Structure formats: C-alpha cells, structure tokens
Amino acid sequence: QKEVEQDPGPLSVPEGAIVSLNCTYSNSAFQYFMWYRQYSRKGPELLMYTYSSGNKEDGRFTAQVDKSSKYISLFIRDSQPSDSATYLCAMYSGGSNYKLTFGKGTLLTVNP
C-alpha cells in the first residue's frame, strides 16, 4: 500500500461547479498537510497548508483534514477555467528529515 493515494483523474467539470479533490494516507504520523497546484510544465504552487485535523478556508478554496479517517480534501467553489491544473496533496510527519510525501496528483479541467 502506498503511503499516499490520490485519484489521478482526469476530472472534468463545467465552470462554476464545486470541485472535490481527495487523498488518503496510511501513515498515522502525518501531521502537516498541504495542497499544491501545478500548471503544465511549471513547478508546484502552494495553495493550502493545514496542521492536524480541521478545516481551513482561503477564498474559494477549503481544505479539510480528517486524521481519524486518514483522509484529506480540497474543495474549490465556483470553479474557473484558470483552475485547470494538476492538484497535488502532500504531507509530512514533523520528523527531522523534512521530507514531504506527495500524492500522484489529480488533473482537473474546468470547461467554460
């Protein structure tokens, strides 16, 4: 079993839709959770950063962490064509090696 599982998609939605992206993980030591957005042929861009369980909202984006279920989500409200990208979840245990464990990424297309 991989440490982090993420459905690669592709996911195609109409403009204005609510998008739900998810990752599951197996390592209960993970405490820090991140979502990155990566446009084609570009480096990842940090979108959301959360610590432990709970919700965090930033504009149209909401990140949720459920540590009891080992499940994290990213919701995008009122999706726009400019949101079309690959979304990568990443997580970290807080250990001294500072390594992030990434999901494979979900390719999202928002159609105008």
Add this chain to the structure above:
Amino acid sequence: GAVVSQHPSRVICKSGTSVKIECRSLDFQATTMFWYRQFPKQSLMLMATSNEGSKATYEQGVEKDKFLINHASLTLSTLTVTSAHPEDSSFYICSASSPRWGKNIQYFGAGTRLSVL
C-alpha cells in the same frame, strides 16, 4: 508567497555533456533546498536535500556522482547532471524552505526540462 527562481527553464544537450541547473531564493534565505525529478503524469520524486554549507543528503537509488548538488549560499543551490544520457531526460524541480515558515513548507521553482540527445 516566497519566490524561487530556477534557471534554465529548458535545456537540450548532447549525450556525455554536463548540465548545471540553478535554484535561487529571491526574497528569503533558504536554509534547506530540495531537488526533485518528475516524470510525465507522475508525482515528484525527491532526489536530494541540501542544507547550506553542508553536503547534500541523497535519496536511495540516486547517484551522488551523477547528480552533483552544491548549496554554497543561503540563496543558491545548483544541481549538475554529469555525463548526461538520454535516460536523464526529465523535468527537474527545486524547492526551498526557511525557518521562517518551518522546513516542511516548501516553495518551488518553475522547473527545468532537460532533454538529452
């Protein structure tokens, strides 16, 4: 957010030559920089972690002599692919972190696409 500049964005080279990729943190001091490799439609694979002024820590399976990493200052790290071969063709991405945010928050460069002929 923090800005990380990576150069060049694209490089094409002949087999057997060496290629240097630079990663700079423009508006913060990066005590730690990370180098990743990404294959098409795959996630990022960590190659090595470098701390300023010390030797890089390579991940298992990554050849130290082939992928030379130097982190000479708090704002610059370089990755040199030595004697490049077609199988080294890939997308290489650096990231940087700072005590300001904690080392688990990494800001990424735009990546370098290496094509070895």
